Amino acid sequence: MQRHNDRQRWASAFALFAALLTGAAQAAPGSWVAQVPGMMVAMSDRQSASQHAAPPPDAPVQGGAINRIQWRFQHPPGQTVNAWLCQSERCTALTGMRGSTRAFAGEPASVPLHFRFTLPAGKPPVRVRGMQVIVNYQ
Template identity: 45%
Template sequence: MGRQWLIWSPLLLLVSGMTSAAGSWVDRESRLHVSLSDRETVSAPLTSGGQAVVGGSIADVRWRFRLPPGRAIGVRLCHPERCVSVSGQRGMTGALAGLAADVPLRFRFAPKAGQTPLTVEGLQVIVNYR
């Protein structure tokens, strides 16, 4: 039995190392005032908050935010390498899959021409990585 343990222990270490590399991080911003209709308003960076994610890659990203009732706005969720348009005030995307999970994400809001200022609240991202 001792000999079998010697064979399996490196494999167990490898498998346990692989499973511990997966995880998720969450960040939020309470509100963002969007006032200019001729350019995007960019959120503060949403980050892992120091959580050890080095070398991890994004599996999927979930988002949510709240707009005032009856208001619509163009929204993109951006990684430093790519942006993805989001539809709706909550959802999930795999469009950023494979990109580094240890970098900040940002929301980019583009109001329609002539739109009055608005406040977006409850911005949140959940990044699942492996």
């Protein structure tokens, strides 16, 4: 009986050591997705901000840090906007209507994001729609 208990203890200790060595004891990665209602962008000299994209209430994001964010939005063909993705007042310029960024890596995954837009000078108003973010966190 003693030999069996010793084996169990050694097996448990080895399993714990292996988990720590391989990083399996780290927090589990996750992601959350948020859609944002469309909006009209009408000015070139002042940014228009979207509604906030926040994690769902049941998302286990507390203590999680952003790894990567994927975004997308749409506007009519032939029209352009200047776009940024922001968390609080920290923003990163977006290079197109879809893409991904690590600009917010390490920031809290629980803090909402939002889009900001302006028009190029002299351009007519543009309706932006289909705004979405996918936040991957650890």
